[in-house]
Amino acid sequence: MNKYKIMIVDDDPNICEIVQAYCEKEGFISSYSYNGTEALKLLASFKPDLIVLDVLLANESGIDWCRNARAYTNATIVFLSSREEDEVKISALSYGGDDYVTKPFSPGVLMAKIKAHLRRVSTGRGEQLLELPGLTLDFYAQSVNMGSEPIFLSKKEFGLLSYMAQNVNRAISVDALFQLIWGTESLEDTRTVAVHISNLRKKIEADPANPERIITIRGAGYMLVARSSLRART
Template sequence: MDTYRIMIVDDDPHICEIVQLYCQREGFESSYCHSGADAMMQLGSFNPDLIVLDVLLANENGIDWCKNARNYTNAPIVFLSSQEEDEVKISALSYGGDDYVTKPFSPGVLMAKIKAHLRRVSAGRREQLLELPGLTLDFYAQSVHMGSRTIFLSKKEFSLLSYMAQNVNQVVTVDTLFHLIWGMKSLEDTRTVAVHISNLRKKIEQDPIHPERIITVRGAGYMLVAGKR
């Protein structure tokens, strides 16, 4: 497997440097951010396998950041915090966190926890890839790989694409897509699906105006066409 990527989100530069140093010793690629806004911007480009996240960022709440990040990544999130209250721990783990380490912490213990989560990532990820010509869906990271590019999708966009990918070269009706994603009948509300398809095309098509991947079959629905390798 490729080198694991660890993203560190903490407003304390000293903490970031310590965790990054230990990551380097383990052969991991790492990157750090001091704010939630910077971390969210980096999330798509860095594509982390695991995130180390401070509960209390400067002027930000790490738990809220975690909740938002779960729309874009399934990577394990290990919280760091000086708060030991059970309420905070429960909240952090309930809203998308996978582990909770209190400060001051032992770097060795933190790395042991990180490696344990990465072992589970590795075991699960082997079974969570769907490969099509020129297009690979990563169900774990909720991302799409096209050549050297990694593209992150929203949950609804990924659900739409993954369903069509599992029915590649077959027409999928608007009603089917609507019911699959929103859990109800479309009641002829075709625009909702059309908007999400349009957003998806902007991310995976070379020319979204003249799509070659996701084509519209008039009067029927949409079809994901298998491309060339």
């Protein structure tokens, strides 16, 4: 079985070495970088399955780095940060993060979260495509195309979209989406679903402020609408 690859981006060498040691103990392949510029180069060559990313890099915001990296990868991104403010957490998740762990952190808890994310990446993969009007999901490659244009989604975004696509034209509750994608062990709350739905709309809707693909059903949740009038975004 192929080993998962974990990339660590933190300007604190001690953090990098601690996380790498725990990753190797779990049998993962790992590599790290101390700054954003080198981390982008490492991203291209290493092709990680999951990234552990500091919110505060030496000369750059980790959130900005995450937003830029989303043009090149849909790897799960777990933020590490000493910042506990809600607005920082919301910003980190809004710009492509999948999870948020505050410092000081327990390496054991961090590894449990990493393994939980990787389980969800591997669960339910099949060599199949699901084609909707203007939208194609590849469950094996965990990728999405709108027409011929690839759309880069985070693991959480892909999980939400794929579940709704398999239940197309059916309202799904926020609680159901949260339990499916984040799991019962998650320390997040259900408001996280709204953040990721908003990010999805920015990527697949012609007008995210007036969505036609992912619509809100008041009192019921969200629905992915599939009808022939919908076309790939240009």
